[in-house]
Amino acid sequence: MKPAAIYLISDSIGETGEQVVHSILSQYSLEVENIKKYTHILTKNMLDAVLISISQERNVVVFYTLVQEELRQHLTDFAEKQNFLLVDILGNGLAAIAQATSLKPLGEPGIIRKMDREYFNRIEAIEFSVRYDDGKDPRGILKADLVILGVSRTSKTPLSMYLANKNIRVANVPLFPESEPPKEIYQISPTKVIGLTNTPEKLNSIRKERLKTLGLPQNASYAEMNRILEELEYADKIMKRIGCLVIDVSNNAIEETANLIFDYMKKTNTALINKNES
Amino acid sequence: MKPAAIYLISDSIGETGEQVVHSILSQYSLEVENIKKYTHILTKNMLDAVLISISQERNVVVFYTLVQEELRQHLTDFAEKQNFLLVDILGNGLAAIAQATSLKPLGEPGIIRKMDREYFNRIEAIEFSVRYDDGKDPRGILKADLVILGVSRTSKTPLSMYLANKNIRVANVPLFPESEPPKEIYQISPTKVIGLTNTPEKLNSIRKERLKTLGLPQNASYAEMNRILEELEYADKIMKRIGCLVIDVSNNAIEETANLIFDYMKKTNTALINKNES
Numbered sequence: 001m002k003p004a005a006i007y008l009i010s011d012s013i014g015e016t017g018e019q020v021v022h023s024i025l026s027q028y029s030l031e032v033e034n035i036k037k038y039t040h041i042l043t044k045n046m047l048d049a050v051l052i053s054i055s056q057e058r059n060v061v062v063f064y065t066l067v068q069e070e071l072r073q074h075l076t077d078f079a080e081k082q083n084f085l086l087v088d089i090l091g092n093g094l095a096a097i098a099q100a101t102s103l104k105p106l107g108e109p110g111i112i113r114k115m116d117r118e119y120f121n122r123i124e125a126i127e128f129s130v131r132y133d134d135g136k137d138p139r140g141i142l143k144a145d146l147v148i149l150g151v152s153r154t155s156k157t158p159l160s161m162y163l164a165n166k167n168i169r170v171a172n173v174p175l176f177p178e179s180e181p182p183k184e185i186y187q188i189s190p191t192k193v194i195g196l197t198n199t200p201e202k203l204n205s206i207r208k209e210r211l212k213t214l215g216l217p218q219n220a221s222y223a224e225m226n227r228i229l230e231e232l233e234y235a236d237k238i239m240k241r242i243g244c245l246v247i248d249v250s251n252n253a254i255e256e257t258a259n260l261i262f263d264y265m266k267k268t269n270t271a272l273i274n275k276n277e278s
Numbered sequence: 279m280k281p282a283a284i285y286l287i288s289d290s291i292g293e294t295g296e297q298v299v300h301s302i303l304s305q306y307s308l309e310v311e312n313i314k315k316y317t318h319i320l321t322k323n324m325l326d327a328v329l330i331s332i333s334q335e336r337n338v339v340v341f342y343t344l345v346q347e348e349l350r351q352h353l354t355d356f357a358e359k360q361n362f363l364l365v366d367i368l369g370n371g372l373a374a375i376a377q378a379t380s381l382k383p384l385g386e387p388g389i390i391r392k393m394d395r396e397y398f399n400r401i402e403a404i405e406f407s408v409r410y411d412d413g414k415d416p417r418g419i420l421k422a423d424l425v426i427l428g429v430s431r432t433s434k435t436p437l438s439m440y441l442a443n444k445n446i447r448v449a450n451v452p453l454f455p456e457s458e459p460p461k462e463i464y465q466i467s468p469t470k471v472i473g474l475t476n477t478p479e480k481l482n483s484i485r486k487e488r489l490k491t492l493g494l495p496q497n498a499s500y501a502e503m504n505r506i507l508e509e510l511e512y513a514d515k516i517m518k519r520i521g522c523l524v525i526d527v528s529n530n531a532i533e534e535t536a537n538l539i540f541d542y543m544k545k546t547n548t549a550l551i552n553k554n555e556s
Contacts, residue, residue: 004375004378004379013531013533013534013537014537015297015533016297016298016300016301019293019294019297019298020294020297020298020367020368020371021371022294023294023343023368024368024371024372024375025375027345027368027372027375027383027384027385027386028375028376028379028381028383028384029384030375030379030381039537059378060378061371061374061375061378063371065301067305085374085377085378086374087370087371087374088370089298089367089371090298090301090302090305092365092366092370093298093299093302093339093341093365093367094302094305096339096363096364096365097282097302097303097305097306097308097339098306099363100282100337100338100339100363101282101306101308103306103308105305105306106305106306106307107305108305119531122436123433123436123532124491126435126436126439127435127436130408130411130412130435130439133408134408155401157404157405157408158400158401158404158405161404161408161439161442161443164439165439165443213402253291253397254401255291255293256291259291259292259317
C-alpha cells in the first residue's frame, strides 16, 4: 500500500525529530527519503504555510518538535479540524520534567544547538582529531584527551571522529611491526590510551574488501593471514606494555565502542570526564 | 529544588533517546550529566535489574525507547505500581505510522544502526573526508561527492566531518592568495563545489581567538583586517570563476550550513542525491 506522507516540523534544525522519525520508520521497513522536513518554524505565519501544504495531502502523519506553546496549540487545533495524525515528540517529556521539578519550560526554540562555548569546543575537538589522525604528528599524543591505537582496519579514524563530535580530542596512532610507535604513548597515563583489536578473520575479510575497493590484487600481503597475525601479535605486545584497555571491535558498531569508552572513562575518572562535567 | 532523577532505557545504543532527553532538559536549564543511561536492555531480566535501581530513588522520570511489546508492557505496569513518571519516546509515533500504513511494527531492537552496507559506506565516507581534508591531496577532488572551498576559519573541516557522517565523501580545499588552488576544482561540475565565506569582522575575531589558543601574539598578520580582506577578495574571485554556490557561515551552526547544502543538492539533483536515494 501507499506509505503515508510524513511531515516533520521543527522550530530548530530538526535533528532530534529526524532521529526519532528514522528510528520509528526503521521498525516498518519503510523508505525514509520522503520525509518532508520543515525547519526553523518560529511563527504562526511560517507554520500556516506548512499547514497549507499538509492540507493538500492524504494519509498524513505529522511529527513535530515545537517548544513554543502558541505554535503547539495552533498545530493541535489544525490537526483536529483536518483530522490528520499528529505526533508530539517532546510534549510528554516536557510535561514530565515540569511535574517532577516544578519548573516551567523556557519555551525557547533552538537552545540545544546554541553557538556557545561548548559548540566551539566541539569544533576544536573535530579539528584536533583530524589533525592528529593516523599518527601524523606525535605531539598530538601529549595534548589529546584520548589516544587510540590499533593495526590497520580497526576503525580508528571513524571512532576518533565520532568521539570528537562528543567533544573529545583524540589522537590516533597506527601500529605495525616495521616501525616503533612514538615514545609519547608511554609518557601519558595508561587510562588515556585505548587499544583496538579485531579478529584475524574479520581483518582478513575487511582488508580484502579494502584492496578490492582500491583496485588492488586481493593476495597482497596486507590481507594475508600470516601478516595479520604478525601485526596483531605486535600490537598486543605494545598494548600490554602500556597497560591500556583493549577493546575487541569485531562485533561492535562505532557507537558501541564509543559507549564502552565513555563507561571506562567514568570508572577511571580521567581528566576527560572532569572536563566534560566542568 | 533537587532535580529529578532521570533514567533512559534503550534496547539499542540509546542515541535517539539521549537526543530527545537533551532537547527536553535544555528547555529547563537543567544539568544533563545525571542521566542514568541503560542501553541494550533486551530481556525482561535485564529490565528488572534497572527497575530495582529505579525503585530505590525518589522523584524519578524514566524515558524509554523500547520496541519489543513485552518489555514496553512490563515497564508500563511497573511504573503504574511504583507511581513514577514514564515517557515513551517512540510509542505515539509507532502507533501513528501503524495506523497510517496498516503495517505492523517489526518490534526488532537496534535496526537503525545495523552494520549493513550503509554503515560501512558511512565509515568509508569519514575516512575519505579525513584523508582529503585541508587540500592534502588534489586527487580527492575528482573522487569526492562534494568539494568545499574557503579561507582559513570558515569551518571547512567540521562541516566536512558532519557531512561525512551523513555518508557524503568530501574533499576540502583551503584558499589563500599565495598559492593557486589545484586545477581539479575547475574540472568537476560546479554543482559539486560549495564555497564558504564569512564576514571580515567574524573572521578577525575567530582568528584572534585561534592565535590566543595557540599562544601566539594576536597582531599576527593572520588576524589582521587587511590580510583578511585580501583573502576574502581572492576567494571570491575563485568561487565566481567556478560559478559555485557560496554560503555565508557567519550566522550558521555547522548543522544549518549542512542543511542548506542538502537542500541545494536536492534542487541541483547532483550525483550525491542519486547515490543517497539508490
